[in-house]
Amino acid sequence: MNSMNVIAANADWFYLVGAILFVLTLRGLSSPKTAIRGNRLGMAAMTIAVITTFFLADGPILWLIIGAMVLGALVGLWKAKTVAMTQMPETVALMHSFVGLAAVAIALATVLHTEQAHSTVARLELFVGCFIGAITFSASVFAFGKLAAKSWAKTVAGSWVKPVQALLFIAMIGFGILYFTTDSLTAFYIMTLLAVIFGWMWIAPIGGGDMPVVVSLLNSFSGWAAAGIGFTLGNSMLIIAGSLVGSSGAILSYIMCRAMNRSLLNVLFGGMGTAAAVAGDDDGSPKTYKSGSAEDAGFLMANASDVIIVPGYGMAQGRAQNAVKEMYALLKDEGVNVRFAIHPVAGRMPGHMNVLLAEADVPYDDILEMDEINSDFASTDVVLVIGANDVVNPSAKQDPASPIFGMPILEVTKAQTVMVIKRSMSTGYAGLDNSLFYMDKTMMIFGDAKKIVEEMVRSINGTGH
Template identity: 55%
Template sequence: MNMNLVTLLYLIASVCFIQALKGLSHPKNARRGNLFGMVGMALAILTTLALIAKQAPGAGSAWLLGALAIGGGLGALAAARIEMTKMPELVAAMHSLVGLAAVCIAYAVVAEPAAFMLSTTGVLPYGNRAELFIGACVGAITFSGSVIAFGKLSGKYRFRLFQGSPIVYAGQHRLNLMLALTMVGFGSLFLLSQNWLPFILMTVLAFALGVLLIIPIGGADMPVVVSMLNAYSGWAAAGIGFSLNNPMLIISGALVGSSGTILSYIMCRAMNRSFLNVLLGGVGNHPLSASHAKHIERPVKVASADDAAFMLANAESVVIVPGYGLAVARAQHALKELTSKLTAKGIQVRYAIHPVAGRMPGHMNVLLAEAEVPYEQVFEMDEINAEFGQTDVVLVLGANDIVNPAARNDPQSPISGMPILDAYRARAVIVNKRSMAAGYAGLDNELFYMNKTMMVFGDAKKVVEDIVKAVD
């Protein structure tokens, strides 16, 4: 295949990826964005297949087609079987594979430079060695870090490393710094000598560093971690793209890396976290003070599903705040039915989405889209916060920290300054939770104890279904 044609096709695929990101920025354009992404990836894969078929006909093409069939089949099977609540851990698993692929390619290039047309003598140029060093390190950190994130998100495994609570110990950050500096030292030795030993040791340290960077990050920061690892996987792909002289990998990797970094920063602001702290494994995180960590038993107003139905049916405006509890209960379809009933009665119903609700950016948007909730009913935090003061009833389903007024009213609170949904400003609030357990931040929620708030305890799906039955 003519290289000019290959470059043109890669450029078209890159434009498709850019259009995909643009489309995915809003739910109304998400389908079109996905379509652009699929077209771009298909074009990139087919172009690469044609290029390899020309350069390595026969066995090389057969191996590649076999790998594509196996990988594509496993990916399709996983996507078909995955539950919506498990989507964040699937994303983490995919990131780990991208990182591992970057490491494998780096080792292949070091082993056979001639096969990648980088050197006929076996000696790699210094620029390529630097690119391989960066790609392998970032890929290894992405792989091991994503494996830990997968385990923390899954919650199935008994290994201490996979527990949702942070793992912290004395000298943790000094150890991370020593490992990072040693890793860079071995990378420099590889850069100067192209010897295998420093390259292998550098990779081992990068794998270890990925684990140590993620274990001190608790479940509350997992949405940021998923986004951050997404950025890492993009930078790893871009680094390897330079080594392979592949513009497609460079452009797509840079797109993923930059967009993931920007998203991580936005999410850190939404969670009142320092971006640098999360990036470096929780440096500077402060434990809860005793006064904030202690749970104080206080009376709350407990109501039934019938009480909630009466309030909702007699309201003029309702705002629904979905949280992870909604996802766990898979209550989105029952909620859509409730919304339809209320809308039919002439009640204005809207959904308020916090940037970090759930376990992944856009988690709640995906759940509502699965239930075919109209896009015009779904509003982001900045769009709807000013409307809570004129809202009759707010229905909070499985959300906690994102509606805690302590973020606004208590300067001493660990979440002080964190942007929240102003549900507490509504005339009445209905909160559905399984229990009075604290959220990821480990704090009591002042909203639950307000006179205007009613607590309806139970599984979100069962509660919403009972409310649907009780609405006249």
């Protein structure tokens, strides 16, 4: 009992320590070299927050709280051990949905179980927190379905979409204002339902090429939803943690939009579409490309001086990161200068390629961002593209009719030789054909990324100096 009283009496101090640890967590997560330390600091901060809040609760139902915590921990541990890296983007989106759902549940519980009327400030907190949480919930569920290629997460398109979105948003805000001014429960329920529908309709038209930005923005929304929960519960730690997540997610979304040379509004309400697009200079005539074998690729890389590897979602899909690390190490031993070029929106979520390469223990010093390495392609002997499409598409610089025109890309076309590992000549996630594949300097290598790279490793071993 004494320990409980000590924690309760010094809750603000514990929350302050937790808040500082959360700030240090973000600082640690800003670099792959310190990411593990950042994660550990975050775990410590969350432990402090949970324990402190537990002892501050007014008449808690212990069996219900502890049971939920144990169940949640078991599910979390199970998912952490079983989720493949290829499923990480949709898993992140699904976790965002839970934060939004929690915000809605707490708002509804507060509205239902308070006997007296809410103050003006409390109604504003409930209004904002609930509709942000509801939008986050349904939008994240759709993002999960789209990233996981679920049949129910169908993209919607047509001239009717934007008017419907506008009507839903206006109606949602209108009923929210009605609740704010009259404390009407009916208005609150309708606002919540409209927010759930709007979240779904808001994300449904967005093309696959924009999903990394969407995931980043939903991360921001989940943070603001958590901050809203904090205001509702009067919990300073939740307000601070939610604000940190919300602001950092918003900044990341802005950075990614800059990397695509597009505004956030264009991504969210314009999009680059989902149907296969045809370049403006495409006359419909058959296109020819050169294909080669893994042995050919291994020979070229083993005899090169400089090699740049450009990973994309194909590397994740084939779970090829460890094979790529083995090839990287082998080439290094042969005296080849090997580096990795990372586009900010490569993969299905922010930092997707960095996570994969870190998992395979690729040295951080050889993993370079687009701005750091783009000028080096002109002096590179061989570029190996592994399952990337849109982030190396020359149409972004050459074709004004292309939906991605103006988007900064990895300028692999400047290298002496380009090799591309793909399963087929199908388009990328944005549905766009890629003129890189038809260039004279490009060699296509068809097959599963992991198997191809493993064959390349055997070839390099056979041609080693």
